[in-house]
Every structure is written in structure tokens, then in C-alpha cells.
Amino acid sequence: MTLRDIASFRPAIPADVMEPDGWAVVGLPANFVSGATAQTLAGSLLGRPAEVRFTPVGYAWASSDGGSVASGSPGATWAQLGAREFSATDTSLVFDERGTFQVQPTVTFTAEYRFNGSVWRTIDGTLDVPAPVRSVLVGEFDTVLVAGDCNERPTGPGC
Template sequence: MCAFEGAEPEPPAPGEPTVTLRDIASFRPSVPSGEMQPAGWAVVGLPANFIGQGSVETRSGSLLGRPAEVRFHPVAYRWTHSDGAVVHATDPGATWDELGVAEFTATPTSRTYTASGRYTVDPTVVYVAEYRFDGSAWRWIDGTLSLAAPRMDVLVGEFDTVLVTGDCTAIPDGPGC
């Protein structure tokens, strides 16, 4: 059963072969991308926001010796963090601005680090696929295809805010300087 919008895969038309993910190996969606907020860094104890980017794409070519199209639909997003945490979502996430929330607000795709250090994040987009021969009806292919986006480096640190009464460069002995 296909996990996309509750659709049931149609059986192949009479005389049409059953197509598998292995059969469509030469058809691939573009390498997905990802981003994070803040870009490349995070603060211990505050959420860093991760956004995945994958889109519906159609590829044309030869499938089992026949002209065909294969269409890929992103259905899930995964961020694997080097500290062992994994964040799963069916939505790619969005920037804090797009969500209308303040910076460092927790989102369904965010991660809060508990220790300073250098981390990596491996974003992945999970796709389902469908195919059609010669303009026939689209037919789902059982299974999913996971495609990695480029790895992200994250520098996590502890930050303190300091209130000062003026310009510490001009008055280095001022309160808070």
C-alpha cells in the first residue's frame, strides 16, 4: 500500500509488467537540500530550526524498454544528528518567519542541543514514486526511496547576555564592561 494521500496502487494494466523501485533506479529526483536557523550554529538549551526541501518531480526516459515517466513525491523528512538524535516529520518544516513565531521557538523539525560542541546533521527526504507508460494512467510503486541532502555542520555553544550602560570601547571601566 502506498503511504501517499491514502492512494491505493493500481494494478498494472493487462500485459503491463509490475514495476519496482529497482526498475526505476535510472530515474532519480534532484538531490534535496536543507537549511537550518540560525545558519550553522545553535545555542545550548535553545531550539535550532531545521527545514527540508524536496519537491514533486517528474522524469522521462526508458523503463523496461518502453517510453515512460516516473514521478516522485516527498512524503517524509528526517534529520539524523551526530549525537544520536533523529527528528522525523511528514512536513519539511518552515522558517520561524514563515511560521510567524519568534526566533528560537520550538518547531516540529527543531532540535535542542544539551552540550556545546561541533555536530553534523544528515538531512534525508523520503519519496514515494509512481510511473506511467506512454501517457497511460499513473500507477504507484510499492515502497519508498530515501535520498540524502548534503550534510550540515553545526557549532553549538553557550552564550551569556551582558547588559552594559554604554560603549565599552569608549568607557572600558563602565558597568558590565
């Protein structure tokens, strides 16, 4: 059995999460998290009732600016990691210049099959499934120290 034999079985396109959502700051990490999970699909294989199970084993994000990151983990949000916003993670990208960039997430799956509830049999090879491309607006920001918040000093910078 090969991946070509199970071509009629297609894992769902995995969703992903980006922190911050849709934007990033030049020089600071943007965090990406895949929502891919194991999936079992029922159908017909070689004319017999069968199931095919897809298990995610690799995750990658490639940016149109040339940056990329690959991981054996789907990643986690900063909150799940107990990390501060803009902390580096195993699945973060750093953008070096301003602009709008496209990020292509891809999940790598292994596949197994079985007929009529028999034991699972591994299929050699892996299957790369691209998720929808995400547009990321990258900009710069400056911090300003002020003597109080805008309620205390309504004429202060940025108020």
C-alpha cells in the first residue's frame, strides 16, 4: 500500500493561530501554532471498506521574506507556555523589515490504513498538507516614557 493508493482520502486542512493575530513587529518574534490533529477517515480502499488514519508529525511555516521555521511540535500560545508576549518559541518567526508578507503553514502527516477493523498498517512516506496562506502586516513601533497615564496627563504624548 502506498500514499498514491489512498489519494481519495484527504486529511482536513489544518487551521493555525498566529500571535499577535495578523501582525508583527520588526525584530520581535511572532508565534505560530498549528491546530492539526490526528484524523481517521472511513471510505473504500481497493474496493473494500477501510479506514485511513493521518497523524501529524511535522509543522512548518515559510514566509515570503525568506524566513522559515520547522518543528516536531504544533507549538503553543504564549499563555499556554506561561511566556510573555513576543517571547521566542520553537514555532516563531522574526521579520527583519516592514511590509506585508505571506506565511505558508504546512503540516506533515504519516498515514496508516486498516480493513474492517483489522490492525493498523503503516504506509511508507509522509504527506505534506498546506494550510491557508496567512497575510502578516509587519511594522515598527516606538515606546514613549511619560510621567503618567492619559487619565492623569491628558495632554501627554499619545493621549
